Amino acid sequence: MRKKSESNGLEELEKSKISKFQWFLVIFISLIFAVTVALIVFTVAGVNVVEKAKGMSEKIPFIESDHKNEEKGNPAKENEKVSMKLEKLETEIENKKKEIDKLEGIIDKRDKAILKAGAEKQQLQTEMNQLKDSQNGSKQAFKNIIRTYETMAPKKSAPIITEMNDDDAVEILSSMKAATLAKVLEQMTTADAARLTKKLTEQSP
Structure with missing residues (x-):
């Protein structure tokens, strides 16, 4: 009697295991079918499933960190990035150098223009001083002439x-x-005296 009950228990356990396995197969097959249908729908709609999955995986924290670790662990990629940054910096330095050279050229032209203007100003000042000296000399010479005529006897200076x-x-x-x-x-004669007196009158304010 006891052996009969034990055999019945084993049979029920075996049936339970088979039932669970069948359910697992049904669920697994259903999932496979659903995934296959979804892939077909996305493909027909023109969606790149692989790229989409890759993009979504990068947004998942632990997967994203794995990607970063992979990139960090790849010396070739790191060297490529460093080389690109160096090239970019060298280009910027070259552009800045060209701008500096251009500004130095402008400053050099301005300095030359200032020096030229200063030289021209000095030359004009020298010419002005010479002219003033000449005028002063002429005035002095004229004063000397007047003094000479004033010291002469009127009988001699008049003719x-x-x-x-x-x-x-x-x-x-x-x-x-x-x-x-x-x-x-x-x-002077009356005619000369009259003529010159008239001109003297016209000249005086």
Whole structure:
């Protein structure tokens, strides 16, 4: 009786294991079928399933860290990245150097223009000083001439002045003292004295 009950228990256990295995097969086959249908649908819709899965896996924290670890563990990729950064920096340095050279050229031209302007200014100042000196010399010479005529006797200076052109004569006469001028005009002919007196009157304000 006891052996019969034990055999019945073994049979029920075997049936239970078979039932569970059958359910597992049914679920597994259903999943495989669902995945296959999904792949077909995505493929027909033009979705790259492999790339999509790869992108999604990169967003998963532990998988993403694995990708990074793989990249870090790849010396060739690291060297390539470093080389690209170095090339980029060298290009930027070269561009900056060109800009600096351009600015230095502009500054050099400006400095040359400033030096040229300074030299021209100095030359103009020298010419102006020379002109002033010349004018001062002419004025001094003219003063000396007037002083000479004033010290001369009116009888001698009057004939000389009348022989000059009227502009020079008027310039000399207008620079004489009033008393000396009156004496010189007295020694001239009436016509000369009248003509020069008129011009003196026209010249004075």
